[in-house]
Amino acid sequence: MKRSLFISFIIIFNIVIDQVSKIWTRAYVVPGSKSEIIGDYFTLHNVENSGAFLGMGSDLSPTMRAIFLLIVPVAVMAYVLFLVFRNKDLDTFSLIGFCCILGGGMANIYDRFMYGSVTDMFHIDFGGVFRTGIFNVADMSVMVGLGLLILGNFKKKEA
Numbered sequence: 001m002k003r004s005l006f007i008s009f010i011i012i013f014n015i016v017i018d019q020v021s022k023i024w025t026r027a028y029v030v031p032g033s034k035s036e037i038i039g040d041y042f043t044l045h046n047v048e049n050s051g052a053f054l055g056m057g058s059d060l061s062p063t064m065r066a067i068f069l070l071i072v073p074v075a076v077m078a079y080v081l082f083l084v085f086r087n088k089d090l091d092t093f094s095l096i097g098f099c100c101i102l103g104g105g106m107a108n109i110y111d112r113f114m115y116g117s118v119t120d121m122f123h124i125d126f127g128g129v130f131r132t133g134i135f136n137v138a139d140m141s142v143m144v145g146l147g148l149l150i151l152g153n154f155k156k157k158e159a
Contacts, residue, residue: 014103104141
């Protein structure tokens with residue numbers, strides 16, 4: 001029971017911080033605008049992304065977009081959610097990592113169902129390879145989750 005509450009809390013926390021940031025962005029940031037937070041290095045935007053990561057898939061037909069951006073992700077999220085609750089052998093890094101990925105993924109899927117797109121708002125540009133696309137808090141949750149999975153995998157190999 002305690003483990004299930006922990007899992008649920010992390011997933012819900014990731015969804016809530018993402019949705020609050022998107023609600024705020026939709027309410028206070030002009031669509032298509034760019035506001036400097038730290039010069040041109042860190043900027044705030046309001047962009048609706050009808051595709052996946054970095055807009056990939058936005059040019060697909062509506063049917064293919066529904067399959068690849070809604071149906072497949074929902075099936076994958078359901079399977080991973082099942083595994084996270086069922087597999088009691090996951091180390092802490094992996095458990096939290098999967099929960100972050102689930103929370104971020106669910107938050108973006110929610111947007112696709114509710115709005116037909118995902119609101120992205122952050123952009124980092126330190127020049128050269130240190131430049132991101134425009135992303136959101138859910139994307140950060142997924143990336144942190146992947147980092148924790150990698151870290152958990154290295155910790156297993158040390159033991």
